[in-house]
Every structure is written in C-alpha cells, then in structure tokens.
Amino acid sequence: MNINLQSLIQASNELGAVYKTHHSTQNVVELVLNDESYVFINWTTPLNPQSISHLCLDNVFFYHFFQDSINMPKTAGYLYPFCDQKYLQYLKEKSYQEIVNSIENQFQYPLIVKNNRGSLGHFVFQVNDRQTLFSAIESIFNRNSKTFDYVALAQDYIDIKTEYRAVYLNGALIFAYEKNIENAIYDGNLSPLHWQGAKAILVHDKALLNQIARFCSSLFQKMMIPFCGLDVAIDKQGVWWLIEANSAPGFQHIINDGCQNEVIDLYKKMILFLEGKGAGF
Template identity: 30%
Template structure:
C-alpha cells in the first residue's frame, strides 16, 4: 500500500468511515462518505472535478490558464507534425527540423524540452545545444503527440505546496526535509504568490511544484492533482498530512449538504 493510501486508511479509521479495499488490490479503496461512494487509487482522490484533473494533466493547458496571472517559465507547445489538423487545429511546423529550428531561435541555451503530459520527471530533457534538442524532440514524439520547450529557471530552492479546497495548507522543501509553519515568512510569501490561483481554477486537492530563483523570486512549475506524499511520510510527517484529508472530506460533506438543501437557481430548457 502506497503512503497516500495508508494515510486515507488511517484517516478513515480515526473518523469512523467505512474503508474497503476492492478486489483485494492494496491501492484501490472505496470509502462511504456523506451517503455516497468515493474511490481512492494510489495518489488519486475524488476531491477534484474532471475538468480540473484534465487541465492539470496537460502542462500547456495549465500554462495557458495560469501564466498571465502567476509567474511561470516561458513555455511553447509543439505538436507532432503528422497529426490531423481537423482534430488538433493548425499544425504550425511540418517537420521535426522546423520545430528544432524554432526552439533554438526562441529560447536561450540551456533550456528544457519535456513531454506535454508526462509525470514524475519522465521524458524531461535539459538541452545545452541544438543536438540535445534534436534528441529530445525525437524521443518525446515517439511517446506523445505534443512536447513543450521551456525556459530554464536557475533555482535556489524548490518547494512542494499542498492546496486543499483552494487554500494553501502545506509548504515544504522538495524531499520533505523542511516544513514551514503557517505564520512563517516563507509560508506567507507562498500564499501571496499563489493567491490569484483560486480565481483561475477550483483546486479541491493539489500539489504544486514551485521554485525560488537565484534572485529570490518564486516561479510556479506545475500543478499536480495526484501529489505523492512519499517523501513527507518518510520524514515522519503523517500527523501533519492527516488533517488535510480530513479537511477535504468535510468539504465534501458541506457540499453534499448544500446540494440537498438548495434547489438549483436555473431551469433546463426542454
């Protein structure tokens, strides 16, 4: 059982919620809450809507939505040249060579080339020259239909941020070595930096990768609706993490109560 699932199990035991593994699988569980059935699998939770999950899974959709309000690295998306334009829209570049040429003319070296929909660092390349870009483009297009070229931000620190119901609840350094109290300067700076986010996307449950550059400025790298707490658990932070799940559960309860007691303010047109 992965750490996230173990946390859910322990929270359910503490809150008296039915928790049942499905089909004997250690990382698929049903939880009955507020009269409804919810499923947890590995790091996935039922705390986000499908649209939010889709946007977060696509790095360029996230960039398109967020980058005008919150600092992110300059990013361009490139579609595989053989895609059908009727399905994917305009295919601007007709060959991998054109893509490589555009990247080298629009981004200084070194730069990042990565998969549009990748996770856990898969197919992320730091390219120091044109040959590196060529290799990255070829490898990514063998697995995915789109890639991203991204400005490389030289980092001083790297943070993990946990958001529950649009509220910053946890800020810690990558690897789980240092956790910041809510009244600390680092925590408050992160809250201020991410404050526009709640007006852009409704995050019920998310982990954010944020870096601090060499000049002390924060930069959002990506949003993940399935954050892993493996490193935090390894560093003995279970008791900090459990209340986050409890807050998410209680938000579901409140939402269910509102749905029961309030009639919709619109009528369907027949």
C-alpha cells in the same frame, strides 16, 4: 496498498468514517459520508472535476489558461510532426528541424524540453545547444518508447535556488515542504526529489509559508482547484515561479522523510470537507 491511501485509511479510522476497500491491491477506497459514496483510487481523489484534472495534466493547456494569473516559465508546445491525419489541422511544424528552428526563434539557451504529460521527472531535458535540443525532441517523439508523448514542450530555464511542493485543499495551504538537494547527488533526473539523497523537509517557517500562500493566491482567484500540489520555486534573484500543478499529488517522499502525521491530518480535513464540516482550514 498505495501509500496515500494508507494515510486515508488511518484518517478514516481516527474520525470513525465508514470506508470499504475494493480490488486485490486495496487501491480503490470507498468512503461513505452522509449516505453518499466517495471513491479514492491510488493518488486520485473525488474532489476535482475531470476537466480540472485534465487541465493540470496537460501542461500546455494549463500554461495558456493561467499564464496571465501567476508567474510561470514561458512555455510552447509542439505537436508530433508525423501525427495521425485527424490532427493535421493543429500541425504547424512539419519536421523535427522546423520544431528546433521555432524553439530557437522563441527561446535562449539553456532551456528546458520535456513531454507534455510527463511525471516523476521522466523525459525532462536541460538543453544547452542545437544538437542536444534535436536529440531531446527525438527522445520525446520516440514511438517505440512506453512514455511517447505526442506533444513536446519548450520552456524557459529558471535558475532555481529552492523548490517547494505546496499542498492545497479548497484554496487553503495545508502544508508545504522543501525539495532539499543540499547533500544529494544528481543522477540524470532533473526532478529534485529523484536525486540520490534528496529529502522532503516540512516547512515550519510562518513567514515562508505566507510568501508561498501569497504567491499562489492569484491562481485560485482565477479558478479554484479543489485539491492540488503546486510545485513552486524561488530563483536566485528572489523571484517566485509556478513550475507545475498536480491534481493527484503523491506523498511518498514526505511520508518517508517522517511526516506521515501531516498527511493523515490532510486527509482528515478532506473527509470533513466532503462531509460539509470543513469549509475553512
């Protein structure tokens, strides 16, 4: 069973909520609350409408929707130049060379290049010159790769001091944890918690939690995302940035580093919210 759903089951048991598992993996959990069914599948929950989940999944769409509401790295998207004919109306750069030229006209080195709908830090490149930029674009648009994406992103590089995952339910910050790489070893994946020896450390400092909450509040003023994990970072000049939003956050790292009770409590709040008993947290 998915590690998220294990915590959901524990929360259901502690609250006496009725549930049923489906499929041999037990990775489909149905909660029955007030005679209504709510289905959780792997990391996904029934809280977010499909349009919001899609918005969080598509980094280009997310950036253009929220860029005036919260501080994010400048982002530009580039369509696969050899796309199907039905997408030609969206195509501007018709070769890798034109994509590289466009990126160099808009960004300075170093910069970040990644696929639009990636996860777990796969296909995220820090590029420092034209040659590595070209190679990164080729890697993302490799049709023989299982992780082929038809849109590549270019982003401003942020010199991050510390990165956090902030978990929100109905616009309320439930908990946050630091993606600590103090004693970790970089092994090719830029995502902090994929470094060898990285740790997820729960944030207890109320002043820091208040800083995170204040920074993220403008996003929810623009539009409510019922459930999400926000990757936020403070750079070495003390400026806060939203790096990414995840509408189906996983909790493996924070659970493995000893904080399953916080995740169980999150699911308790979620169950009560679905029952209509937990509007405020």
